[in-house]
Amino acid sequence: MIRLAVDIGGTFTDVVLDVHGVRHTAKVLTTPQHPEQGFLQGATAALKKAGLRAADVEAIVHGTTLATNAIIERKGARVGLITTDGFRDSLEIAYEHRFEQSDLYMVRPEPLVSREDRWCVTERLAADGSILLELDEASLERVAAQVKAAGIEAVAVCLLHSYANDAHERRAGEILTRLLPGTPISLSCEVSPEIREYDRVSTTVANAYVRPQMQGYLKRLEQQLAEQGFKCGLLMITSSGAMTTLQTACDFPIRLVESGPAGGAVLASNLSMELDETRVVSFDMGGTTAKICLVDDYRALQARTFEVARAYRFLKGSGYPLRIPVIEMVEIGAGGGSIAGVDEMRRITVGPESASSSPGPACYGRGGDQPTVTDADLCLGRLDPDHFAGGQIKLDTDSANSALQKRIGVRLDIDGVAAAAGISEIVDENMANAARVHAIEWGKNLQERTMIAFGGAAPLHAARLADKCGIRKIIIPTGAGVGSAIGFLQAPIGYHVTRSRYVSLDEFDSAEVNALFAAMRQEAETAIRRATSKGEIEEQRVAYMRYRGQGHEIDVALPSRPLVDQDKALMEELFAQRYQELFGRTIPNLGVEVMTWSLAASIPVPPPRKQPPTIAGEKAIPSNFRQIFDPDLMHEIGHGIYVRTALKPGMRIEGPAVIVEDETSTLIGRNFDALILQSGYIQLERKS
Structure with missing residues (x-):
């Protein structure tokens, strides 16, 4: 088939067009106000490379961070919560504990529904689902009138013990649909029919919170795809790594919160099977976040709980709990666009705030004036300013240096290169710490694992991250810069x-x-x-x-x-x-x-074909050399520059070196050597 995959991230929109096994890729800046524009721009670019028309595409698979961003930025709909009489404040009471005992100034996250937008109706079920008090439909009709008068945009219905007996909730849904035509109604017995009241309410409210925005976006996208000549259907990637229909995504958009990262986990799972690597850690670093996932016996770890929008970076309980099927991973604000600064103790900090695509890092020349990880990588010599993102974005080294010096260097009395090195080390250590904590929580050992690195920024940082985590082998797949989108095409x-x-x-x-x-x-x-x-x-x-x-x-x-x-x-x-x-x-x-x-x-999709062993052959010859700062030596050293498309299976590369391609660059540390595998993947292995 001819299939199109589109992954909308916080900074870049990644596109992969698969034409009977031959991939054509595109990477464009995300358009936050109208995400469908970036979608169509990237799709058009990929089709142009392949010499095809929109009508030739037979399937489209899509993942997006829009639902997650709406919750994090609190830009969702005004939601009304309808619950059992006496349980109006369950959403605010939450777990009744402090997630940070030692912080006297700890602030709980504000509920997505304010108290005046929560209503109660008369009804009651026992824990086994038996009816103690019938639903008072008259009280529900009075509440519906109040909801309508308040201008509520979406409604969440969460009655007590509805997981055991959904009769009252479904009847309430019928009445509200009749009295509030056009208003999306989310029932907890459909969104999250599980025990534990707060988790169920939180998940249903979050679904209602993002539903109008997601429905509007997906309907606009569907219409514009038809206008552009696409005749195939649109499938969405869910947080569990499977594809679902557009209608299901519109009804339950909360299942999409981790759709982009889930695609990356699917890619890593398939690569682990292809390479026969039973213990893998996947490292996905894009423009806004870094995601780390453990893969055992060719399967990514799965969970049914997830927490979004944590106010305190690693503290469980400081965000909104969601009870949905999800691939288990840790995600931190450490991407190419993560903003760096200096705190009150004169320490360099990186993230979680991101410059995203607008205005973007200072080096993009789009109005950004705060230093980011991408600015640091550019000033350290790791990026070619004329060939970033396939040459679509010309990077401004002077603007990057200026931002680094103004925001970091002046405050710490260091030069721009030292500031850039500090940013790079901090972001790498943040990711290494997150990986260690995640592995320990699951009783796993990172040092025995092979790292699979993908995403626009991951191949640049993979070797240093492996150093910090004691990992000896790294795999950089082909198309690594758009890895999650490739994973979409491999999902069932x-x-x-x-x-x-x-x-x-x-x-x-x-x-x-x-x-x-x-x-x-x-x-x-x-x-x-x-x-x-x-x-x-x-x-x-x-x-x-x-x-x-x-x-x-x-x-x-x-x-x-x-x-x-x-x-x-x-x-x-x-x-x-x-x-x-x-x-x-x-x-x-x-x-x-x-x-x-x-x-x-x-x-199920057919398993990937096992890759034959690669015999090391000739040593590759660099096309040129570049001076790049080494964080261990604290000075610049020469790195050979290699073009990935010119490398053949079996070729060897001694570090330090850089392998460049359109969507990313792979930095090979001086303590690693590289081998081009039969599949074209880059294998980095620590020198003995």
């Missing part, structure tokens, strides 16, 4: 369904659980078949289990078949194995219970 069509249903294994009823999974399978299959009628659907089942009385569950993979009553012993055994793996022990003579069940259905 799929859908993830989760349901909370308490089951004690002492009272395990296989018929009840099978009925629940059958309903979940039906929901997932319906969503998948909206996207395609072809292919056999496979499923993966997971139970979230715990010892009786514990506060949190662990994920336990189940057989993808109907269960029988005798499977109680199997589930206990699987739980014990998983608990032992995570915590190094089990707890004897304690009952086991299941809180939540999950089903991930997808149409």
Whole structure:
């Protein structure tokens, strides 16, 4: 097929056009006010390279950070929350604890819904879903009138215990749809039908908060694609790394919050299989953020919780919790556009604020006057000012030096090069620290892993990051500068369904659980078949289990078949194995219970072909040399410059060197050597 993938990031919009296995790429600046303009600009550029028309494209896959940015920047819709009488303030009470005990000036994040926009209706369910008090429809109609008078743009309905019985919420949705025509209604029983009230409310409110903006954008994009001559459908990447339909994305845009980074994790998973690397850490550094993900046995780690817009960088609880299927990764404000400064203790700081695409780094010449990581890389000699982003953006070295000297150098009494070196070291250490913490939290060892680096800025920083983390091998794939977009094309069509249903294994009823999974399978299959009628659907089942009385569950993979009553012993055994793996022990003579069940259905894509071994051959000859600052030696040294398209499989390159290409550049430290693999990938390996 001829397929188009578009990844809209905070700074760049990356485009990949795959024509029967041959890729044509484009990288353009994101247009924040009208993202569809950057989308179409990049798509047009890729089509021009391939000599094709819009009508030739047979499929479009899209991922975007718009939903995430709307929450972070608090630029979403005015949301009205309707909940059970007496629970108006659950959203603000949250977890009832301080996420930073030692900070006397700690400030909780403001709820996405102000108190005056929260309403209560009369109804009540018990924890098992039985009805204690019927829904008072008259009270709901009065609330609907108040919502309409207040000018609310979207409504979130979160009634108590609706995960156990959705009758009241669905009836409320019917009434509100009739009384508030045109207003998007988000029901918690559809958005996040799981136990734990605050997480469910927070997720549903966030969905309502971004829904009008995302619906408007996606509908405009669909219309403009048709006007430009595209005749194929548009699929969206979700945070779990699967493709879904445009309608599903419009109804549940909160599932898109990590769509761009998820594409990168899909790419890393496929590369790990192709290279037969069972332990991988993926490093995706773009213009705004850096993402780090662990891949074990060819699969990225998965989670069902995520926190967005953290006010305190690494502190859990300082953001908005979302309970959605997501690829587990750590994301920090460390990209090429991350802004550097000096704090009150005369320390260089980098991020999380970004210059984004407008005005962009100082060296872009678009009005930015604050120093960024890209300005530092330019002043250190790592970037060619005339060939950045394939020559589309001419970098201004004088503007970069001026910004570095004015904002950093003057305050610390150092020159611009020293300021640039300080910025580079700080951002690399921030990323290394985030990677270490993430690995420790999962009980993993970074030093035994191979790094797969992609994104516009990652190949520049990968070798130094590997130094700091003790990693010996790095892979830079072809098209690394648009890696996440390439990952979009490798993602399966799929859908993830989760349901909370308490089951004690002492009272395990296989018929009840099978009925629940059958309903979940039906929901997932319906969503998948909206996207395609072809292919056999496979499923993966997971139970979230715990010892009786514990506060949190662990994920336990189940057989993808109907269960029988005798499977109680199997589930206990699987739980014990998983608990032992995570915590190094089990707890004897304690009952086991299941809180939540999950089903991930997808149409699998063919696995990548295993790459044959590469025999090292001739030594490549550099096209020229460039003086680049070395952070260890604290002075400039000569680096050979190589053009990636001129390198053949088997060629060797001794560090220090730089391999340049249109969307990025790979910096090979003096303690690394490079080998061009059969696939054209660059393999960096630490010198012995």
